[in-house]
Amino acid sequence: MTLMQKFLGAAAALALTGGAALAEPALIYDLGGKFDKSFNEAAFNGAELFAAEGGSYRDIELQSEAQREQALRRFAEAGFNPVITTGFSIAPIMGEVALDYPDTKFVNIDGWLPEVPPNVQLIGFQEHQGSYLVGMMAAMASKTGTVGFIGGMDIPLIRHFGCGYAQGAKAVNPDIKIIANMTGTTPTAWNDPVKGSELTKAQIAQGADVVYAAAGGTGVGVLQTAADEGILSIGVDSNQNYLHPGKVLTSMLKRVDVAVYNSMKAGENLETGGFTVLGLAEEGVGYALDDNNAPLVSDEMKMAVDKAREMIIAGDLEVTAYYANDSCPAHQF
Amino acid sequence: MDKMPAWADATLVPLISLFLAAVLSAFVIMAIGENPIEALMLMVDGTLMRSSGWGYMLYYATNFMFTGLAVAVAFHARLFNIGGEGQALIGGLGVALVCLYIPWPHWSLAIIGASVGAALFGAAWAYIPAVLQAKRGSHIVITTIMFNFIAAAVLNYVLVNVLRPKGAQEPATGFFPDATALPSFFDMFATEGSRLFRNSPANITFFLALAACVAVWVLIWHTRLGYQIRAFGERESAAKYAGINPVRITVIAMLISGGLAGMMAINTTMGEAERLILNATEGAGFIGIAVALMGRSHPFGILLAALLFGFLYQGGAELALWTNIPRELIVVIQALVILFTGALDNMVRMPLERIFLVMRRTN
Numbered sequence: 001m002t003l004m005q006k007f008l009g010a011a012a013a014l015a016l017t018g019g020a021a022l023a024e025p026a027l028i029y030d031l032g033g034k035f036d037k038s039f040n041e042a043a044f045n046g047a048e049l050f051a052a053e054g055g056s057y058r059d060i061e062l063q064s065e066a067q068r069e070q071a072l073r074r075f076a077e078a079g080f081n082p083v084i085t086t087g088f089s090i091a092p093i094m095g096e097v098a099l100d101y102p103d104t105k106f107v108n109i110d111g112w113l114p115e116v117p118p119n120v121q122l123i124g125f126q127e128h129q130g131s132y133l134v135g136m137m138a139a140m141a142s143k144t145g146t147v148g149f150i151g152g153m154d155i156p157l158i159r160h161f162g163c164g165y166a167q168g169a170k171a172v173n174p175d176i177k178i179i180a181n182m183t184g185t186t187p188t189a190w191n192d193p194v195k196g197s198e199l200t201k202a203q204i205a206q207g208a209d210v211v212y213a214a215a216g217g218t219g220v221g222v223l224q225t226a227a228d229e230g231i232l233s234i235g236v237d238s239n240q241n242y243l244h245p246g247k248v249l250t251s252m253l254k255r256v257d258v259a260v261y262n263s264m265k266a267g268e269n270l271e272t273g274g275f276t277v278l279g280l281a282e283e284g285v286g287y288a289l290d291d292n293n294a295p296l297v298s299d300e301m302k303m304a305v306d307k308a309r310e311m312i313i314a315g316d317l318e319v320t321a322y323y324a325n326d327s328c329p330a331h332q333f
Numbered sequence: 334m335d336k337m338p339a340w341a342d343a344t345l346v347p348l349i350s351l352f353l354a355a356v357l358s359a360f361v362i363m364a365i366g367e368n369p370i371e372a373l374m375l376m377v378d379g380t381l382m383r384s385s386g387w388g389y390m391l392y393y394a395t396n397f398m399f400t401g402l403a404v405a406v407a408f409h410a411r412l413f414n415i416g417g418e419g420q421a422l423i424g425g426l427g428v429a430l431v432c433l434y435i436p437w438p439h440w441s442l443a444i445i446g447a448s449v450g451a452a453l454f455g456a457a458w459a460y461i462p463a464v465l466q467a468k469r470g471s472h473i474v475i476t477t478i479m480f481n482f483i484a485a486a487v488l489n490y491v492l493v494n495v496l497r498p499k500g501a502q503e504p505a506t507g508f509f510p511d512a513t514a515l516p517s518f519f520d521m522f523a524t525e526g527s528r529l530f531r532n533s534p535a536n537i538t539f540f541l542a543l544a545a546c547v548a549v550w551v552l553i554w555h556t557r558l559g560y561q562i563r564a565f566g567e568r569e570s571a572a573k574y575a576g577i578n579p580v581r582i583t584v585i586a587m588l589i590s591g592g593l594a595g596m597m598a599i600n601t602t603m604g605e606a607e608r609l610i611l612n613a614t615e616g617a618g619f620i621g622i623a624v625a626l627m628g629r630s631h632p633f634g635i636l637l638a639a640l641l642f643g644f645l646y647q648g649g650a651e652l653a654l655w656t657n658i659p660r661e662l663i664v665v666i667q668a669l670v671i672l673f674t675g676a677l678d679n680m681v682r683m684p685l686e687r688i689f690l691v692m693r694r695t696n
Contacts, residue, residue, distance in 0.1 A: 031612070033660070060653050061660045064615050066392060066534055066605060067650050073532050074654055088503050089610070112501065155493060155504050185489035186482075187612055 025050070025264040026080035027059040028071050030087025032190045034061050036217045038237040039256060043086045043109065045238070046260030055264060068093050076101040082270050084263050086256065088112065088157070095120060105270050107263045109256055110157070121272040123259045127157075128164030129312055130252045130285030131212075132319045133305050134234050135168025137287065138210040139176050140301045141232055141249055146177040148208035150199050150222050152215035153189040154182035154333075156322060161214040161236070161252075163328035164319055170330045171308070178331050179203050183218050193221025200225040200233075210234065210249060223248060232296065235288070245292040253286045281313045337689035342682070343634070347627060347674055349681045351641075354673040358666040367658055379651030380644050388518055388533020389650070392605065394636075394643030395535070396614075398542040399597035400621025401639055402549050403590045405630035409553055410586035411566040416462060416477025417594040418618025419484030420455040424595025425602045426488060427454030429496065429609035432509040432602075443513040447599050448541070455595015456588040458484060463587030467580040473587075481618070492611055505610040515604045536604035545593060546632035552589070562586050594618060626675040638674075645670060 027047050029040045047057050058080065060071050068090045075083045076097070082105035085094060091111025098106045098117045106120045116122060138147045147169050151158035166178050181199045183189040196218035200211055211226055212234040213219030219236055220243070226233035227247035235241065235251035259278065263270055278284020287305065289297060311317035320329050336342075359369035380386040400417045407414035427450035437443035462476035492504040501507075515537050518530035553559040565572040565582045573579060601613045620642055627641075628634030649663040673681075 063649065063653065063660050063663070064646070065601070065610065065612055066389065067653075069532070069534075070389065070650060071654060089612075092503070092505075092508075112503075154489065186485040 023079065023081050023268060025055075025057045025267065026075040026083045027057055027260065027264075028068075028075070028083065028085040028090065029059065029061045030085075030089060031062050031187060032087070032216055034059070036191065037220055037240070038216045039254070040086055042238045042254065042256035043084075043260045046257035047264060049257065049261050050264040057264060065089075069097060072097045072106070073100075076104040076106075081105055081268050082107050082263055082266075084109075084260055086110065086260075091122065105268065105272050107270070107272075109259055116274055118273040121263075121270065121274065121276060123263075123276045123278065125254050125256075125284050126277065126279030126321075127161050127252070127254060127285060128167075128319050128321050129280045130254065130287065131161045131164030131214075132168035132171075132312070133280075133287050133309060134212060134250055134252045135165035135170075136172050136305055136308060137168075137250055137297070137301055138165070138212060138232075138234060139169040139172035140298075140304065141296070142173075142176070142208075142210050144207045144209045145173065145175065146179065146207035146209065148200070148203035148206075148211035149178065149180040150196060150203070150211055150213045150215055150218070151180065151182040152184075152218055153187060154185055156326065158182065158214055159328065159333050160322040162333065163322040163331060165212050165214075166328060166331035167319055168308075172304070177207070179206055179208055180331060180333060182333075183215050190216035190218060192218045193224070196221035197225040201229070204229055204231060212236070212252070214252070239288040239290065241288050241290055241292040246295060248293060249296050250293055251288040253288050255284050255286075259284070279312075280309055337686045341685065341689060343629070345685060346678065346682050349685070350673040350678065351670065353681070354666075354669040357673075358669050361662065361665060361669075362658065365658065365662065367656060372652060372656065372658065375651050375655060376644075376648030379654075380647045384529045385531060385533040386647055386651075388530040388535040389647040390640070390643040391518070391535040391539050392533065392600065392643070393617075393646040394639040395539045395542045395600045395604075396597050396617040397620050397624045397639035397642050398546060398635060399600070400594055400617050401624030401628060401635040402545055402621075402632065403592075403594035403597075404621045404625035405628070405632070405635060406549060406553070406562070406593065407586055407590035408625060408630050409559075409566050410562045410582060411569075412463075412466070412583065412586055412590075413474050414459065414477055414587065414590045414594075415474055415622065416459060416480050416484075416591070416618070417597075417621045418614050418616065419477070419481035420458045420591040420594035421597045421614040421618050422481075422484040422488050423458040424451040424455035425598035425609050425613045426491060427451045427595060428598045428602045429506050429509075432513045433496075433506060437510070437512050440513055440515055444515060444537070444541070444599065444603070447513070447603050448596060451595040451598050452592035453595075455598075456592040458595070459587045459591025460584070463584045463591075466587075467583035489611060492609065496609070503610075506608045508608045509603065513603060514607060515599075517604070534605040536600070538600040538604045541596070541599065543636070545596065546636055549593075550632040558585065594621070623671040623675050626678075627671075641670070642667075 084107040088111040095113045210232045213222035227244035232249040362369040431450035465471040466473040496506040498507040518535040624638040627638040
């Protein structure tokens with residue numbers, strides 16, 4: 001045994017024991033940043049809940065694409081377990097990195113891989129089901145017969161949100177007019193409240209009196225303008241009803257916080273090697289009802305939406321996913 | 334006219350600027366309750382004390398060298414090319430098409446093909462603003478900025494609707510064939526025991542960037558075309574009088590500039606990700622402006638400035654990983670360096686010049 005090998009062996013042993021002692025979870029946010037009031041912030045809230053119960057974790061906000069692999073490897077090498085990531089962009093890289101660290105468990109939210117390594121778990125949400133429900137509510141609340149959708153960056157995932165919304169609205173009122181706009185084509189579209197505000201005004205000018213924002217930080221501007229102009233809005237991912245009480249019809253919940261919390265709680269015993277799909281049945285998606293929007297949601301509205309919810313869970317009602325054939329039956333984007 | 338010696342202008346001014354930026358950054362870090370000395374140690378340790386840190390630093394530096402050279406070449410003709418970002422994005426499209434649709438037998442051929450593809454696509458994207466500037470007088474700053482947005486939209490459309498593999502959600506192409514994988518520094522320098530540069534993205538493109546530095550140096554100072562570019566940049570009317578065609582020089586300078594910016598995509602797309610992603614440039618086109626300013630549009634200066642920014646990027650990543658310094662603050666530190674070395678250049682130079690003049694007089 002050469003000196004180098006001895007040294008490496010000692011270092012490896014040290015790293016292993018160090019890892020066993022630590023075994024904290026780590027969380028890697030997507031490029032949108034930790035405080036986007038929406039997707040990443042939901043992950044942060046889940047982690048904070050874990051921390052409030054006495055756990056501890058380390059997190060990083062990515063700044064560049066090349067850091068994805070770097071952060072994954074550095075956390076895995078430092079003994080963090082499980083390593084949780086948000087956003088689909090990191091999934092392909094995670095799939096490769098995970099093979100080098102078989103003792104570390106990796107979790108990704110929103111991602112997709114053709115083959116899932118045994119130590120990777122992918123968590124997806126049925127956003128179209130939740131969007132369907134809020135689409136129904138939008139159509140029922142609308143007096144003008146026109147509802148709006150404002151997406152963030154124009155990618156299939158956001159069309160997926162919009163498609164569920166359009167199907168829900170059409171289910172209530174087949175003649176309803178749906179105006180859909182995307183904020184932009186670059187990642188800055190996730191954090192452009194000014195543009196979100198302009199789009200909202202443009203949609204109001206075309207007659208929309210309910211707008212649904214699926215646009216990350218851009219949605220803050222949409223909700224603000226809707227409240228200022230006296231129309232209703234619908235929030236996304238986190239419960240955003242509180243932002244403008246009495247002005248936000250509801251929020252399409254995507255329980256990223258629950259997914260993160262559960263993964264951290266499970267720790268090293270986390271089940272991996274497949275997909276977890278969280279839909280209405282698992283309460284992974286849904287619509288928000290609290291004191292802030294209770295006066296806006298009529299009993300009739302609630303009954304209709306809850307009935308649709310049960311039908312979707314039972315499989316009697318199918319909401320078409322945009323991914324099924326990259327097109328939407330209810331709206332042409 | 335009295336001037337300070339060239340060595341002081343080239344080394345003292347940037348070093349003092351850098352020192353001032355570091356001091357100010359230290360205050361900012363102290364203000365949020367972290368220890369600046371520890372932060373600096375962490376940056377140095379994560380970047381210079383481990384080979385994978387070097388790998389990341391050189392990877393970032395490769396990007397900045399290409400975009401810095403691109404800005405510099407245009408700047409010698411007094412054209413301010415802000416479109417490096419868009420040209421690099423479209424260059425990435427060239428790389429992806431070359432790698433995906435031509436069955437390369439070996440990476441050494443593929444990198445030549447990818448270089449041609451990247452340079453052609455990047456140059457083509459710079460061609461339209463160049464012609465508009467040369468023939469119609471549309472200001473190149475405005476048109477190149479606008480072309481950045483058009484490039485992003487074009488790339489988004491192509492990735493979402495044309496090149497995205499079926500079933501994938503992410504707007505990105507599939508992975509390139511194995512034969513196009515460029516050797517990384519790990520493949521080139523690691524030996525059985527050392528495992529240098531393991532898991533770091535630096536690859537052979539770094540040497541391509543070095544070669545580009547030399548090529549730009551030869552072009553600007555040792556060819557007839559370079560002389561024409563410089564003459565045109567110094568005074569257009571005099572250049573015209575000497576028989577230099579302004580339309581031709583504007584277009585050629587911008588084509589070279591766009592081609593260099595496009596070649597940056599070889600590093601990110603072919604060398605690192607091995608597929609084309611939407612966010613392949615992530616601002617390197619804009620950092621290139623700072624790099625060119627700091628490097629005084631000279632290839633050697635650009636090499637040093639690119640290394641410094643590579644250090645800041647990799648060091649910033651280490652800070653984000655192991656401290657609670659938020660990433661916005663890391664951007665603030667990077668911005669301070671740009672501010673002091675680029676924009677506030679004269680703040681250091683003028684007093685320094687005065688000191689040198691006083692010293693000369695007393696001698």
